Amino acid sequence: MRRKGSLLRELPILVVVALVVSLLIKTFLVQFFYIPSGSMENTLQIKDRVAVNKVPFLSRNIARGDVVVFRDPAGWLPEMIDYSTNKYVAKLKTGLVAVGVLPNPAKQYLVKRVIGVGGDRIVCCDKAGLLTVNGKAITEPYIFAGNKPSEMEFDVTVPKGKFWVMGDHRGASADSRYHQDDINKGFIPLSRITGRVVAIIWPFKHITYVPPINVLK
Numbered sequence: 427m428r429r430k431g432s433l434l435r436e437l438p439i440l441v442v443v444a445l446v447v448s449l450l451i452k453t454f455l456v457q458f459f460y461i462p463s464g465s466m467e468n469t470l471q472i473k474d475r476v477a478v479n480k481v482p483f484l485s486r487n488i489a490r491g492d493v494v495v496f497r498d499p500a501g502w503l504p505e506m507i508d509y510s511t512n513k514y515v516a517k518l519k520t521g522l523v524a525v526g527v528l529p530n531p532a533k534q535y536l537v538k539r540v541i542g543v544g545g546d547r548i549v550c551c552d553k554a555g556l557l558t559v560n561g562k563a564i565t566e567p568y569i570f571a572g573n574k575p576s577e578m579e580f581d582v583t584v585p586k587g588k589f590w591v592m593g594d595h596r597g598a599s600a601d602s603r604y605h606q607d608d609i610n611k612g613f614i615p616l617s618r619i620t621g622r623v624v625a626i627i628w629p630f631k632h633i634t635y636v637p638p639i640n641v642l643k
Contacts, residue, residue, distance in 0.1 A: 538591035
């Protein structure tokens with residue numbers, strides 16, 4: 427039988443091991459994010475928590491139709507200000523950021539769907555009102571009901587190593603279309619992508635797998 431004193435001596439080691447494992451998971455496998463806006467409705471709802479698989483990013487395997495989380499590439503979001511004055515809450519948040527439960531507030535993130543990858547030419551729109559990728563109309567069953575594929579016309583070719591992204595709620599998403607005058611011309615560099623959204627993990631009633639969708643069928 428293990429002595430009580432032995433268990434107490436081992437407890438700090440177990441805590442350190444648990445933190446190391448958590449950090450490794452956060453760094454190389456999975457990270458969790460909160461959805462603050464309706465730009466990806468109805469695929470993702472406001473206040474959903476999602477799990478992001480970082481392996482596709484590490485393997486450079488991001489494809490059309492993937493829902494991805496990425497760091498703000500060029501001032502797409504306003505500066506985030508934390509108004510919390512409670513030092514205990516601040517310490518708790520710092521700890522949750524360290525173990526990957528909360529994202530780093532110093533690194534603002536967005537979530538959108540990949541429509542085009544390097545080399546793709548994307549045009550809005552054809553005579554039927556659909557987006558085309560490399561001259562072929564794409565299937566987009568995820569678009570928010572009542573929205574058109576895009577109210578804004580555009581014709582872009584995605585540079586190698588970058589991506590063109592759009593929200594599923596096209597009428598409420600300030601995505602690549604609206605940032606064509608920034609340093610990346612609206613494209614998202616691979617280095618900014620954290621990974622692919624694989625599941626909604628909270629609230630309980632929304633728990634589901636988020637599959638990749640091949641938009642070029």
